[in-house]
Amino acid sequence: MDEVGLAEIAARYARFADTEAHGRSPLYEELARAVAGDRVTLGFLSTLPDMKRQPNLLLAAVRHLFGTPTGWTEFRQALLAHPNAVRSLMLERSTQTNEPGRCAALLPVLARLPQPLALLEVGTSAGLCLMPDLYGYDYGPTVIRAPAMPSEPPVFRCSASETTPLPTAAPQVVWRAGLDLSPIDAADPAQVAWLETLVWPEQTARLANLRAAVRIAATVKPRIVKGDLRGSEIARLCSEAPKDATLVVFHTAVLDYVSDPADREAFAEQVMRLSPYWVSNEFPRVFPSIASRAGTNWPSGRFLLSVNGSPVAWTDPHGASLDWIADEA
Ligand SMILES: C[S@@+](CC[C@H](N)C(=O)[O-])C[C@H]1O[C@@H](n2cnc3c(N)ncnc32)[C@H](O)[C@@H]1O
Numbered sequence: 011m012d013e014v015g016l017a018e019i020a021a022r023y024a025r026f027a028d029t030e031a032h033g034r035s036p037l038y039e040e041l042a043r044a045v046a047g048d049r050v051t052l053g054f055l056s057t058l059p060d061m062k063r064q065p066n067l068l069l070a071a072v073r074h075l076f077g078t079p080t081g082w083t084e085f086r087q088a089l090l091a092h093p094n095a096v097r098s099l100m101l102e103r104s105t106q107t108n109e110p111g112r113c114a115a116l117l118p119v120l121a122r123l124p125q126p127l128a129l130l131e132v133g134t135s136a137g138l139c140l141m142p143d144l145y146g147y148d149y150g151p152t153v154i155r156a157p158a159m160p161s162e163p164p165v166f167r168c169s170a171s172e173t174t175p176l177p178t179a180a181p182q183v184v185w186r187a188g189l190d191l192s193p194i195d196a197a198d199p200a201q202v203a204w205l206e207t208l209v210w211p212e213q214t215a216r217l218a219n220l221r222a223a224v225r226i227a228a229t230v231k232p233r234i235v236k237g238d239l240r241g242s243e244i245a246r247l248c249s250e251a252p253k254d255a256t257l258v259v260f261h262t263a264v265l266d267y268v269s270d271p272a273d274r275e276a277f278a279e280q281v282m283r284l285s286p287y288w289v290s291n292e293f294p295r296v297f298p299s300i301a302s303r304a305g306t307n308w309p310s311g312r313f314l315l316s317v318n319g320s321p322v323a324w325t326d327p328h329g330a331s332l333d334w335i336a337d338e339a
Pocket residue numbers: 105106107108109110112132133134135136139189190191192193237238239240261262263264267268
């Protein structure tokens with residue numbers, strides 16, 4: 011790879027350090043910044059396909075194999091001593107981070123729709139965001155309790171801006187299904203171990219909530235179908251939803267994986283044809299035409315939550331905060 015290629019990888023890691031890890035994980039910020047300045051590690055990354063050079067994937071692969079390093083020196087030593095093991099894991103796995111805390115960002119939208127709901131989540135991973143009705147939420151002034159369950163439910167804290175129409179109760183979900191290229195089985199300890207490694211170091215509350223949500227998923231077993239969001243499965247699944255429930259097709263942190271903008275637009279058009287409600291919670295670059303309606307000053311490192319193509323809120327990528335922007339709040 012030439013200098014320009016290496017500089018592009020370095021810029022990606024520096025951007026990750028600045029806009030994603032900064033303020034959320036000091037260790038990941040340190041490691042990503044060090045990778046950006048280390049020619050040997052950049053050279054290692056250049057041997058991987060573009061989609062496999064993600065900071066999250068490299069950092070998780072090294073931690074999964076060798077434990078969480080104390081800092082850059084230990085991380086670099088582990089990687090350089092075992093490059094083939096790290097490469098194989100990065101090629102085998104992908105960043106399927108399943109963050110049930112994102113339900114806290116979705117809830118104000120879901121709770122305002124005509125109930126009951128039929129939920130179809132595209133890019134569902136282990137299906138943890140398919141169970142927004144089974145978790146507890148703490149928005150500060152408003153607390154929503156989870157229904158009683160055999161295992162302790164997670165409680166997601168979310169600081170919401172003043173104009174956010176906070177829900178007073180969880181939505182009523184009567185049907186749920188998920189679609190994923192590579193579904194994760196919440197009852198398989200090896201698959202769950204990878205999900206756990208995808209939680210960033212230092213984020214112990216997030217890890218505890220993930221484990222609690224995984225226990226619920228292992229019991230509830232939300233239906234997850236293997237398939238590509240660009241294929242015909244969405245239409246088939248939509249047709250199976252009960253007609254007396256409000257169908258909602260939604261996705262969070264997924265459409266960035268679809269690299270061709272034309273494929274993303276085709277997906278959006280298909281969902282709008284199939285479902286009365288399309289809820290998207292993604293980085294604004296994913297649907298620039300929606301983001302352009304949310305002004306030109308996009309907050310850095312935030313997702314844009316939209317309903318049927320209209321922006322409604324900027325959200326923390328892990329659901330920890332929510333800034334409502336829709337007029338009708
Ligand atoms: C970062 S995870 C997000 C999981 C979940 N939506 C959440 O917010 O916690 C992205 C998921 O999208 C899935 N995915 C990526 N491209 C896809 C495609 N073309 N069709 C279906 N699923 C896809 C991946 O397999 C992965 O499980």
